[in-house]
Amino acid sequence: MVQRIEPVVGEWYAHRDKGQLFQVVAVDADAGWIELQDFDGGVDEVDLDTWRAMPLEHAEPPEDWTGPVDDVEPDDIDAGQSASAARDWRPFGELPAREDLESDESDDSDAD
Numbered sequence: 186m187v188q189r190i191e192p193v194v195g196e197w198y199a200h201r202d203k204g205q206l207f208q209v210v211a212v213d214a215d216a217g218w219i220e221l222q223d224f225d226g227g228v229d230e231v232d233l234d235t236w237r238a239m240p241l242e243h244a245e246p247p248e249d250w251t252g253p254v255d256d257v258e259p260d261d262i263d264a265g266q267s268a269s270a271a272r273d274w275r276p277f278g279e280l281p282a283r284e285d286l287e288s289d290e291s292d293d294s295d296a297d
Contacts, residue, residue, distance in 0.1 A: 190241050192219045199244040206244055 190198070192209045199206050210228070211220035217233045224247055231239075 189237065190243065192236060197244045197246045198241045201240040201242055206247060208246075 192198075192212050194209050194212055197206060197208050205223060207221045207223040207229075209219060210222045212218075214233075218230050219233065219236050221229045221231065223229070
């Protein structure tokens with residue numbers, strides 16, 4: 186019995202015979218093709234019949250996702266990043282509550 190694995194964009198698969206790890210990056214069911222990107226960044230296109238004949242299994246994404254990205258080194262991934270608190274994302278301090286804004290707007294309209 187042939188195992189049917191449907192191609193899903195963003196999912197990773199392993200070619201059982203070759204040990205190749207790749208991700209589906211596009212599917213056009215109407216035209217009958219699937220675009221694949223291997224870990225090193227190579228892109229390939231296969232038709233649905235070829236996909237169905239491939240000995241595949243679902244795979245976990247690689248820990249080092251930088252393979253297809255040319256200008257990022259694995260050591261650069263967490264460089265300079267630190268845990269940040271919510272207050273770090275509020276450069277202008279606390280914002281007024283919505284009710285305060287609505288009351289200011291109604292005060293302005295009363296003055297007209």
